[in-house]
Amino acid sequence: xxxxxxxAPQPARxxxxxxxxxxxxxxxxxxxxxxxxxxxxxxxYAHRLAxxxxxxxxxxxxxxxxxxxxxxxxxxxxAVTAYRDLVDLATAELGHGHERTxxxxxxxxxxxxxxxxxxxxxxxxxDVYTTAAQRHGPEAPVSLKTLTQLACLYRDCGWxxxxxxxxxxxxxxxxxxxxxGDPHRARITDIAATPASENHRAVCTQAIPSWPALTGLPTAxxx
Numbered sequence: 001x002x003x004x005x006x007x008a009p010q011p012a013r014x015x016x017x018x019x020x021x022x023x024x025x026x027x028x029x030x031x032x033x034x035x036x037x038x039x040x041x042x043x044x045y046a047h048r049l050a051x052x053x054x055x056x057x058x059x060x061x062x063x064x065x066x067x068x069x070x071x072x073x074x075x076x077x078x079a080v081t082a083y084r085d086l087v088d089l090a091t092a093e094l095g096h097g098h099e100r101t102x103x104x105x106x107x108x109x110x111x112x113x114x115x116x117x118x119x120x121x122x123x124x125x126x127d128v129y130t131t132a133a134q135r136h137g138p139e140a141p142v143s144l145k146t147l148t149q150l151a152c153l154y155r156d157c158g159w160x161x162x163x164x165x166x167x168x169x170x171x172x173x174x175x176x177x178x179x180x181g182d183p184h185r186a187r188i189t190d191i192a193a194t195p196a197s198e199n200h201r202a203v204c205t206q207a208i209p210s211w212p213a214l215t216g217l218p219t220a221x222x223x
Contacts, residue, residue, distance in 0.1 A: 020049040020058045027065050040069040047082075060089045064100075067107055076115045083108035097135040099142045102128050106146050113153050116203035122157070125150050139177030144170055144184050148191050156200040167192045 023046035030039035043066040050062035067082035087108055090101040105128045113121035129150055132143040147170045155163035167188060174185045 040073045043069045079111040118206040156197045157206040
């Protein structure tokens with residue numbers, strides 16, 4: 001599962017559209033078509049243009065496009081840097097508790113986890129979930145998505161019992177607040193059936209836990 005920061009709604013644009021915005025839209029279009037590497041190149045270009053023009057909204061949208069594409073195309077270290085930039089921009093423009101900021105912080109946690117900074121990733125993502133649930137409610141998409149992603153991080157690090165408890169909580173919340181057929185309910189079910197990432201085993205640094213377990217959750221690690 002990969003969390004993507006939602007793009008802000010954009011007005012209809014024509015020939016007067018600025019170069020940075022055109023590059024962002026090209027990147028989004030290529031990603032929609034499944035051409036991630038071409039989308040990544042457009043996102044890099046858009047990011048460079050945005051920093052030259054220094055328009056806050058364009059810098060934010062360019063960073064929001066580049067960060068996940070860097071992660072999806074294997075540029076792990078660049079993804080961490082891009083997400084850090086994205087979090088700073090989103091916090092400055094939208095505030096600490098805004099949904100787009102929370103998605104950016106969740107993405108940065110995933111980027112850290114991908115390069116083996118597991119303790120930091122899980123601590124940060126748990127903090128994002130707490131903030132999201134307090135600010136937007138446990139049934140909000142950002143809260144449910146963050147909780148299910150936290151389960152994935154626990155699972156990839158070998159903590160299947162804690163991962164299962166996180167998914168159980170997410171399932172209970174979704175069943176209580178969301179109607180049948182809601183895509184978030186289906187996503188939780190799909191994640192519960194997904195095995196741990198074999199790729200993460202090579203970089204995982206959490207053979208012994210160094211973070212506090214969520215309240216009431218078991219701490220037995222399964223290998």
